[in-house]
Amino acid sequence: MKDMILCQRDIPRDQLRYGFRASADVGCGWIATYNALRILGKRAQPEALIRYYERQLPLLHGNTGTAIWGPAVFFRQHGFRTKLEARRERFDELVAESQVCILFYYWRKKWKLGGHFVALHKTDRGVFGYNTYNNSTAPDPYGDSLAEFLKKRGYFGCVLLGIREEETP
Numbered sequence: 001m002k003d004m005i006l007c008q009r010d011i012p013r014d015q016l017r018y019g020f021r022a023s024a025d026v027g028c029g030w031i032a033t034y035n036a037l038r039i040l041g042k043r044a045q046p047e048a049l050i051r052y053y054e055r056q057l058p059l060l061h062g063n064t065g066t067a068i069w070g071p072a073v074f075f076r077q078h079g080f081r082t083k084l085e086a087r088r089e090r091f092d093e094l095v096a097e098s099q100v101c102i103l104f105y106y107w108r109k110k111w112k113l114g115g116h117f118v119a120l121h122k123t124d125r126g127v128f129g130y131n132t133y134n135n136s137t138a139p140d141p142y143g144d145s146l147a148e149f150l151k152k153r154g155y156f157g158c159v160l161l162g163i164r165e166e167e168t169p
Contacts, residue, residue, distance in 0.1 A: 004038055005031045007136040016046050018065075019054060028117040028131060029053060029066020032102045033074055035119035035130040036163060039100045066117065068159060071102045075163050083162040091146045091160050095122050098162035103129070103146070105155035115157075120146065 005011070008031050013022040018030065023046075030049040037044040052074065053066050075082050085094045095101055101120040106113065119130045120142070127149070132140040142149040150158055 004035050004130055004139075006130060006138060007134065008131055009134050016050060018050055023050070026065040029070055031131050032117035032119045033071050036071070036075075036100045036102055039119060039121050039130075040163070040165065065115065068104055068115075071117065072161050075161070079166055081164045081166055085160045085162065086158070088147050088150060088158055091150070091158070094160055094162040095120065095127055095146050098122075098164055100163050102161040102163070104157075104159045104161075105150065106157040107153075107155055 008027050009024050011022070011024045011027065013024055016023040016027065018027045023031070027050075030046065030053050033049055033053075034044045034046055053070055056070055056073070057064075057067055072082050072084055083094060083098070085091060099121070103118045103120055104115060105118075106115050118132050120127055122128075125141075126144045127142040127146050128139040129142055130136075130139055146160070
């Protein structure tokens with residue numbers, strides 16, 4: 001896909017600031033939204049997405065990242081049909097019925113705990129994620145089952161947002 005952000009760490013620290021911090025550190029929410037829009041074939045402007053999300057949590061102003069409900073609110077406000085799912089056993093079904101998804105999950109590495117947003121879509125070759133890892137250089141293959149991928153990686157507290165364009169009558 002053209003114009004995707006594959007690794008937020010590649011964004012120069014002095015560009016696309018999110019609050020007082022670098023998008024390379026806390027920008028995964030707006031980046032997942034950007035990538036989801038690109039998968040849908042829509043134009044997206046990083047600066048506009050950053051401003052939108054900074055206003056969503058005005059006191060925090062993007063400094064702690066994006067609110068877990070942020071992408072769902074964004075896509076609903078822009079006329080898309082959305083569905084949120086927290087039961088991992090239903091993730092594969094939601095991926096199959098959606099044009100694009102945004103996954104939120106928590107990760108733990110020793111004493112460090114963090115959260116991350118990733119844009120996903122299913123192709124005939126399986127599910128692919130965008131901006132999955134700190135060193136991603138291409139869409140990351142998740143295999144045929146998102147639920148199995150998450151289980152193997154040990155991610156927890158997962159929420160999946162399914163997104164579809166409204167169908168015109």
